[in-house]
Amino acid sequence: MNLFEQVHDRSNSRSVKWGRMEKVYGIHDASDILPMWVADMDFPAPPPVTDALRERLEHPIFGYSYICEECKTAAANWLEKRHGLGVETDWMLFHQGVIPAMASIIDVFTDTGDHVLVTPPVYPPFFSIPENLGRSVLYSQLTEQDGEYAIDWPDFESKLEKARLFILCNPHNPSGKLWAAEELEKLVELCARHDVLILSDEIHSDLIHAGETHTPLLSVAGSERDRIFTCIAPTKTFNLAGIQAAMIVTADPDKRMRLERHMQAHGTGSLNAFAPVAWKAAYEQGEPWLNQLLEVLAHHIEYAVERLEREVPGLKIRKPQSTYLLWIDYRALGLTEEEAMSHLLEKGKVALEPGSKYGAAGRGFLRMNIACPKQTLEEGISRITSAFR
Template identity: 80%
Template sequence: MFDGVHDRRDSRSVKWERMEKIYGIDDASDVLPMWVADMDFPAPPAVTNALRERLEHPIFGYSYICEECKTAAAHWQKKRHGLSIDTAWMLFHQGVIPAMASIIDVFTVRGDKILVTPPVYPPFFSIPKNLGREVLYSMLQEQDGDYQIDFADFEDKLQQSRLFILCNPHNPVGKLWAASELEHIIELCAKHDVLILSDEIHSDLIHHGETHTPLLSVAGTERDRIFTCLAPTKTFNLAGIQAAMIVASDPRKRSLLEQHMQAHGTGALNAFAPVAWKAAYEQGEAWLSELLEVLSQHISYAIERLEREVPGLKIKRPQSTYLLWIDYRALGLSEQEAMQRLLQKGKVALEPGSKYGEGGRGFLRMNIACPKSSLQDGVSRVIRALGPARNA
């Protein structure tokens, strides 16, 4: 399942077929993509079997999320994370990014300030800006690969903000927020009457010995100020099927979101999304367990080789996700130089850290969710580009 190499070219894959556009290069045919966060693994057989069965019915009309889909998601959250969700709290959307946009559009107005904590997933600041909101940045503080919130600066910025967007688990640094950190975030947001949007799309990709704490699980009486965005798409490599949900306990806020979705025609999912959703949550757990074991091995392999063969590279082992956050500051290369070496000499596409905000400059994000042979090739390419012989 996880060793076979599947050629993704000619499948309309953004990851494999849009590198020329994304990286501004003439020909990427020999460049290995290890950038955007989707996996080069097949979806769980239970999902593909369910989709195949659905294809046997030749009519693909309007579809809806059934009660069994909602129950499957609720059971999954309870079993995996100890989080109890009432199915009445669920609203469905085409993805976490459009769900975020809907929340921002409904509960803030043009000119409102939205707080984010870079380095962080770029739509956290691009979506608010595109909607005419002002983005405030409270930079995460990094020391030896560990990231913390500067709570003095965070509270100062909260006093000017209407909404805070939390990445939990954090992309790109792979951090799991401790319950005490989440409780303090909620305490400060309640103090200054700030809403919280918690993106928890990576919450199932938790490595052995670690625990994800859903923000709602520590919210107590403040749960109505929280919107949680969840999806099976990152977990089970289903991004192209486009399905996500917003969990909102406040019925008034849900009603406002439903009105917005009706006004914009965004409340319905495609005919295949409910099929994949239900199969993944009901039958995907064994597949996920195997995936997490593979990812753990890949992370160990990549970190060991990269740190050993490129002196100066530092990589903090992520607590979650299949993404490495590589610190190359000791190499003395500018971001432009590092990217040029990777693309031209290494023939490998990683993501530049500044994409996640200025706090990411000097870092690279590397996706290791691929067959072992591809990983070995990709690591060798990074070493060729950034290793001691790079000036030869």
């Protein structure tokens, strides 16, 4: 049995996905509920990564660690090979994760009361982090037609007049949309016109499906590259979220210096002893595993979309161009979000994410994680169809 078919019991591994549903969903007992919500995979990490971690464990001292030059070079080589993006290792700063990295960028380059622009529906920390840091969030809702999202350019530019920073989700979470180069070029042009900085979260950029292309924002920025911060990590790609490692890429040395000073002030500049080990092994030896994963995900997407749309008339799902997430449109069922979630949790015994978590623009949708063995996926779909039947 290969890595992507075997079912692993995660119930006693301190897994947020499997062990925190009572708290997240406000239910008394979730022991019989199948989790298909938070974005981590029920697949083992690449064997070269676990082998490297096992070898590191043989050394019994776990003192302070740092990201070595080989780690930086591995990341640079990966970005060049997978995305055609040339990045200097001097442009890299390291952090405990993309969310903490985002918080640092917002804290350093905006002030209390400044406006941060987001385009919902979008990953919740895009608006919760600025709010918690005392910033004002501006919302330019994406337009949607049959599951396809686009920027409302007139509204977007009007909001840029007030904004100090725009946060881009590239690829887009939750829909799995890949932004076209032309869209990104226009976005950079408008932000430059209004002197707005751009934070591009590209953590899903390796999970690109066959025939599709991810365009890094830096690759189309041209002379405006110094206004861009790109957040990248191997953790989503290789299912290493608990290792907690990410990097900020910025070409502007002044911005790097200011970020380094902030990290020193807050003690966030170092990574745990396992992060550099996993980082280097993933980027140097993880590609065969990733290519196999993408084949599995492609089959899963085809299977899930076909079954869900056939067995629950009214559900509509646009196949994602990236990620392992389905953005399910249930508006035709005539259910409120509260009713839909009640059906899923109480009748179907399956946990998906409510669309409103991604902003008011997400109401009427559900986010489903299909990165699990086929056996688990089949069971999950059966539970969903039971819930809505």
